[in-house]
Amino acid sequence: MRGKAKHEYPLTGFVVCRKCGSPLVGSCLRGNYRYYHCRGTYPTASRAKICDAHYIKADWLEEVVWDKVKSVLSQPELLLAEVSKQVENEKSHYSTGTMDKEIKELSRRLKGYDGQERRLMNVLRMDLATPDIVLDEMNLMKKEREADQVRLNGLIQAKENLAKALEMQESIKELCAKVVPCLDNCSNAEKKDAYTYLDLKVSATPEGVSIKGYLDLNVLTTGQTWA
Ligand SMILES: [Zn+2]
Structure with missing residues (x-):
């Protein structure tokens, strides 16, 4: 069992090289020492080869990251307040009832533009109006169509942002219920859950680590002493 635990790398998938941005992968040297190293340091x-970053001791990196995450999770009420604030902020940009109606209306209008264009083309073809007037009409329609599309894209984006914030709020509640009560003896699987919920993005070299996530944690730099 001990041997198996030694070869787990809970940060895989959450950590990239601070020098070149390539993913860091875990490897075990001399049978016993776990390291993370940059994929860019060997050719494919x-x-x-695109990077010369050094190996990073896994115990050190994992501890630095977990300590930071733990410090955030140890105050779940602050965390939840922060999430609620973000949800409120997104809600102020997107009021469900009226804006859903507008999305429907805009989608309907956008579908109608093709028909309008065909009608104008027919008018042109059949010589029913002077070309200048028809072309003016077409240009006007093109502008309206573009404006409608921009507005629709904006609304869809706001709707997605709100959905994302609400989803994050649920995740954080789940995370707090699951992981927070056992912060001091979390398994690697629970740590990985926490990293996933927080959308953790770590970039690291032996010289320092930066940790970002849903909470926009402060950038943290820590030096590593080599044994
Ligand atoms: Zn690298």
């Missing part, structure tokens, strides 16, 4: 079939 499609490219040469």
Whole structure:
């Protein structure tokens, strides 16, 4: 069992190289020492080696990251307040009833533009009006269509942001219920859950670590002493 635990790398998928941005992968040297190292430091079939970052001791990196996450999770009420604030903020940009109606209306109008264009083309073809007037009409329609599309995209984006914030709020509640009561003896699987919920993004070299996540944690730099 002990041997198995030694070869887990809970930060895989959450951590990239601070030098080149490549993912860090775990490896075990001399049978016992776990490290994370940059994928860019060795060549692949499609490219040469692109990075010379050093190996990072896994115990050190995992501890730095978990300490930071733990400090955030140890105050779940602050965390939840922050999430609620973000949800309120998104809600102020998107009022469900009226804006859903507007999305429907805009989508309907956008579908109608093709028909209008065909009608104008027919008018042109059949010589029913002077070309200048028809072309003016077409240009006007094109502008309206573009404006409608921009407005629709904006509304859809706001709707997505609100949905994302609400989803995050649920995740954070779940996380607090699950992980917070056992912060001091979390398994790697629970830590990975926490990283996923917080949308954790770590970039690291042996010289320092930056940790970002849903909470926009402050950038943290820590030096590593080599044994
Ligand atoms: Zn690298």
